């Protein structure tokens with residue numbers, strides 16, 4: 001309470017804005033849905049007076065309440081604030097869009113159900129779907145890399161123990177003499193130095209994959225500094241590095257960090273001046289060399305932009321009119337899958353954000369699931385990143401009512417990250433059946449940042465093979481793929497064998513950042529493994545993610561990749577009072 005008093009005085013000294021008192025009181029009171037909507041109402045009053053006033057008021061609140069370092073408050077709100085102000089000028093602060101905004105910003109008002117929508121399909125599912133049969137030929141190899149988060153301003157010797165979301169840089173407020181100097185090849189408080197990324201690409205090349213998939217997030221996490229110029233050059237640089245170090249094609253997708261401001265991908269309906277067209281232009285130039293190339297002629301790889309379903313993309317809240325398919329991403333997937341089905345091909349879907357977690361909007365997750373159910377025979381694999389963890393999510397038919405091996409229709413394999421911020425740097429290697437394009441094995445390769453030699457030269461090695469480790473636990477026969485049924489049966493093992501579950505829990509971060517998981521946590525975690533649709537996960541936050549995290553709860557269901565965005569600072573503002 002004493003702190004609140006000081007903070008308020010400080011604020012009043014900083015800004016003489018007429019609505020400051022109303023804002024402070026709204027921030028102080030925000031702890032449920034109605035009070036969160038009231039907070040949006042107070043912010044709306046300021047937004048109506050213009051972006052500049054909105055940025056000024058919001059920034060001084062952020063600094064005054066100590067929600068983040070002053071440079072972080074200033075940079076983030078200058079970048080993301082105009083989008084939020086635009087939203088607030090465009091919506092009714094008591095409507096459903098406002099509720100969704102409260103969910104995104106503070107984890108409040110999260111209970112609204114799915115808005116029913118039936119995804120249109122050009123043709124009904126075939127009565128006799130094509131059967132894809134393995135002839136038992138030798139598998140081919142594919143590498144899956146994700147969340148590289150390369151920090152091209154990583155500075156050897158800079159402070160590695162700082163109060164920002166990433167360190168190892170000479171920030172304006174860095175101490176003259178670092179307490180923990182950054183080593184040459186990476187640190188768990190910092191995004192990846194170029195040397196670490198290079199060493200991974202060299203390791204991938206030595207494994208000689210037929211092709212690689214990259215599920216997004218090139219750009220580092222200093223979200224309060226990142227701008228269009230940096231994102232453009234970061235994307236170009238990594239495209240060039242992948243092209244020069246990997247001789248086989250790379251099939252990439254866009255991550256939520258691969259834009260500026262972070263997470264911001266405007267809907268076409270926003271008519272935004274600052275839309276993300278420059279991202280698409282940069283990546284189509286960089287990816288052109290790989291587009292339409294594949295080593296396997298009967299496999300189509302469909303790369304999707306999942307950011308139009310991501311709660312932290314604040315462009316999604318600028319209208320009270322519901323849009324089932326912003327920017328036509330679902331329509332694009334349906335078209336691509338129909339073409340694959342017509343040709344008798346199989347398809348893989350690659351994207352950044354898997355659809356089962358609490359950070360994906362329940363509407364679009366539900367609609368995507370309809371597409372998945374319709375084309376489950378064509379889709380042989382789905383691959384994602386974003387969580388930075390080695391995970392999987394299973395989809396079931398019959399609306400997830402019977403979660404059994406027989407009803408498991410698809411699985412999303414989630415890649416670990418290169419960035420050391422969430423554990424040891426890692427990537428996945430798949431062995432793929434050349435007839436069915438199903439995954440026969442999924443191995444994790446890693447480098448150990450705690451190894452004394454890591455700073456001299458990172459060395460990569462096998463962490464584990466899923467077939468070797470988990471196969472015997474479920475009684476997998478030698479010719480069977482790692483099918484959705486296999487992954488389901490593994491969740492059954494985890495539910496009864498805590499030793500196996502705890503091993504998986506530690507393996508999520510490659511033993512690098514293990515969060516203890518008791519019986520309740522295990523129950524929730526296993527429920528989440530069985531949720532490819534976000535309405536089916538067991539994350540029922542009563543308060544925002546950042547609120548819970550600050551309160552000391554384990555962040556098993558967390559969105560590691562959100563970084564320091566608006567939700568982060570607003571949650572900390574609410575917490576501070």
Ligand SMILES: *[C@@H]1O[C@H](CO)[C@@H](O)[C@H](O)[C@H]1NC(C)=O
Pocket residue numbers: 092093094095
């Ligand atoms: C906002 O929505 C509420 C409830 O639906 C309604 O009563 C109110 O008139 C709306 N306000 C505006 C400005 O449209």
Ligand SMILES: *[C@@H]1O[C@H](CO)[C@@H](O)[C@H](O)[C@H]1NC(C)=O
Pocket residue numbers: 161179180
């Ligand atoms: C990092 O800094 C915090 C305080 O800012 C301190 O408590 C902690 O001991 C430091 N860690 C190391 C490894 O120096």
Ligand SMILES: *[C@@H]1O[C@H](CO)[C@@H](O)[C@H](O)[C@H]1NC(C)=O
Pocket residue numbers: 082227228273274
């Ligand atoms: C649009 O982006 C440019 C460059 O990043 C920036 O200078 C400008 O302020 C932005 N305009 C708006 C309206 O946000």
Ligand SMILES: *[C@@H]1O[C@H](CO)[C@@H](O)[C@H](O)[C@H]1NC(C)=O
Pocket residue numbers: 288291292
């Ligand atoms: C890829 O193939 C599609 C469909 O055949 C074609 O429309 C497109 O122009 C091709 N793109 C490139 C870069 O070759």
Ligand SMILES: *[C@@H]1O[C@H](CO)[C@@H](O)[C@H](O)[C@H]1NC(C)=O
Pocket residue numbers: 373398399
């Ligand atoms: C369950 O899914 C099917 C489509 O697979 C749909 O027709 C049905 O209405 C759904 N039932 C419920 C209760 O949502």
Ligand SMILES: *[C@@H]1O[C@H](CO)[C@@H](O)[C@H](O)[C@H]1NC(C)=O
Pocket residue numbers: 448449450451452510511
């Ligand atoms: C990483 O290296 C540290 C220090 O040598 C060691 O204690 C730890 O077991 C290693 N971790 C793994 C997963 O090999």
Ligand SMILES: *[C@@H]1O[C@H](CO)[C@@H](O)[C@H](O)[C@H]1NC(C)=O
Pocket residue numbers: 405474475476480483485486489
């Ligand atoms: C999964 O478990 C079921 C029931 O025990 C069994 O019939 C099935 O063969 C198993 N499938 C796999 C792939 O392990």
Ligand SMILES: *[C@@H]1O[C@H](CO)[C@@H](O)[C@H](O)[C@H]1NC(C)=O
Pocket residue numbers: 473497499500503
């Ligand atoms: C439980 O899992 C552990 C670790 O994988 C394994 O060694 C053990 O045999 C399993 N126990 C049973 C009863 O299957």
Ligand SMILES: *[C@@H]1O[C@H](CO)[C@@H](O)[C@H](O)[C@H]1NC(C)=O
Pocket residue numbers: 495523524526527
């Ligand atoms: C989780 O707990 C619920 C309620 O106690 C129980 O019904 C369910 O079977 C548990 N799930 C697992 C995977 O243990």
